Amino acid sequence: MSDDSGLWLLAAGPAGATALYWALYRYYRNTDKSHAFERETAIEAKPVTGTDVKVGEVRGTQQRRIDGDNTGAHRRRVGRRR
Structure with missing residues (x-):
């Protein structure tokens, strides 16, 4: 018997x-x-048009969260649209 088999x-x-x-x-x-x-x-590239308007400024805030965030309501955040 051969080992090559x-x-x-x-x-x-x-x-x-x-x-x-x-x-x-x-x-x-x-x-x-x-x-x-x-x-x-x-x-075809075209020149950029438009204007920049400053709408507000936040300085020295100590808040750790944004008002109205939805990080705690996962099901509402990723729920399907009906």
């Missing part, structure tokens, strides 16, 4: 794992089929 089985594990990883990578990344935004999209 089980050697292919030892090589099949890493080879199969590598093939599976590569197949999943190609399936989910599909870089050859993806849209290359930087090369395929023309964007």
Whole structure:
């Protein structure tokens, strides 16, 4: 009986794992089929328009929380809109 008969089985594990990883990578990344935004999209830049208006100022506050925050009401915060 030859010891080489089980050697292919030892090589099949890493080879199969590598093939599976590569197949999943190609399936989910599909870089050859993806849209290359930087090369395929023309964007015309325009000057920025608008104004800045100062609406208020807060100085020297000692409050640790913002009035009306909803950090304690998780269900209300992430609830579905009806």
